[in-house]
Amino acid sequence: MNLPKVWVTFARQEALVHAFYGEGVLKPALEASISNKSGWEIKEIKVAEGDSVKKGQTLVVYANREAENRYLDDRVQLKQQQLVIEGLQDQYVEASRNNDDPLTRTVKRNLESAQMTLEVQQRNLDSLKEALAAERELKAPFDGTVKKVNAVEGMSSATVGPDIQLASPKQGYEMQIPIPSSVSRLIKIGRETEIQVQFADVTETMSGVIKGVETEALDEGTTSKRFLINVKNEKLRGGEQASVRLSIPSPDDEGGMIVPNEAIHREGNENYVFVVEEKKGALGNTNVARKVYVQTGDANERETVVKGAIFPDAPIILKSNKPIQDGERVRANKNS
Known part of the structure; x- marks a missing residue:
């Protein structure tokens, strides 16, 4: 009799492992592209690419004749108002000496109004002075390294891009890698993992830390997942190609028997496998295919967690040379 030939395998009682490989580019975790907010003319550049700078250090000096003249004009107007007040004070003294009550009241009102005008002018002048001081110099917002200088003396700020690009090596370097949703739910924030970093013709292994998982909205209501890895190493400069391999076991509560995906079949809303059952008879033992319905759990691209109805020593039919029936x-034959 030409019996169907089947190849069998055995389920494994262990955690399902999700393997993942991803690549990305390392970028500074903390960086800033900064320019003069008002587009002033660049007067002097005080740093060069590669320089280390301290927080508050001046990077670029700017000039704006119109703003400076406006400040000088406002200061002159303030002095003029002070002279007006001095004149009104003299009038008030004179009117009081002459017992001219109507004139005294009028001068007093004018003096109070002039004083309020002076206060407004003083506040405006102080604000303008602060703005001039802030706009005149571009200062480093944090300790870091100058990555790029786009500023050109004599040109307006941000003419050819941000005047200064600054990065902080202390915060390390990061890369974002797309990841399947089935794996993203298993990632633990703070987990350490090895990163392969490419330097010219040499690849070095460094330690990285998973900092988070981000969700990005796509078209038609779909989303994609990306996880963020931070790497701190003094050899890094930013722009290096890097890769990571992750092997993440499913949680214990998702445990069961591990079965190859190709051994699992679907019938309507149910899943089943074929197992080989040995029957003893007078003429010898025979093998019979039995359909066993199973509940499936977590899965990866190769294997699935099967819960209940399957034992570790049960031979599961992986494939056959022809269709088989229950x-x-x-x-x-054992699968090789």
């Missing part, structure tokens, strides 16, 4: 006799 209860049909088969000739079993």
Whole structure:
């Protein structure tokens, strides 16, 4: 009799492992592209690419004749107002000496109004002075390294891009890598993992830390997942190609028997596998294919967690040389 030939495998009682490989480019975790907010003319550049700078250090000096003249004009107007007040004070003294009550009241009102005008002018002048001081110099917002200088003396700020690009090596370097949703739910924030970093013709292994998982909205209501890895190493400069391999086991509560995906079949809303059942008879033992319905759990691209109905020593049919039916006799071979 030409029995169907089947190849069998055995389920494993262990955690399902999700393997993932991803690549990305390392970028400074903390960086800033800064320019003069008002577009002033660049007067002097005080740093060069590669320089280390301290927070508050001046990077670029700017000039704006119109703003400076406006400040000088406002200061002159303030002095003029002070002279007006001095004149009104003299009038008030004179009117009081002459017991001219109507004139005294008028001068007093004018003096109070002039004083309020002076206060407004003083506040405006102080604000303008602060703005001039802030706009005149571009200062480093944090300790870091100058990555790029786009500023050109004599040109307006941000003419050819941000005047200064600054990065902080102390915060390390990061890369974002797309990851399947099935794996993203298993990632633990703060987990350390090895990163392969490419330097010219040499690849070095460095330690990285998973900092978070981000969700990005796509078209038609779909989303994609990306996880963020931070690497701190004094050899890094930013722009290096890097890769990571992750092997993440499923949680314990998702445990069961591990079965190859190709051994699992679907019938309507149910899943089943074929197992080989040995039957003893007077003429010898025979092998019979039995359909066993199973509940499936977590899965990766190769294997699935099967819960219940399957035992570790049960031979599961992985494939056959022809279609088989429940209860049909088969000739079993171990999968190699």
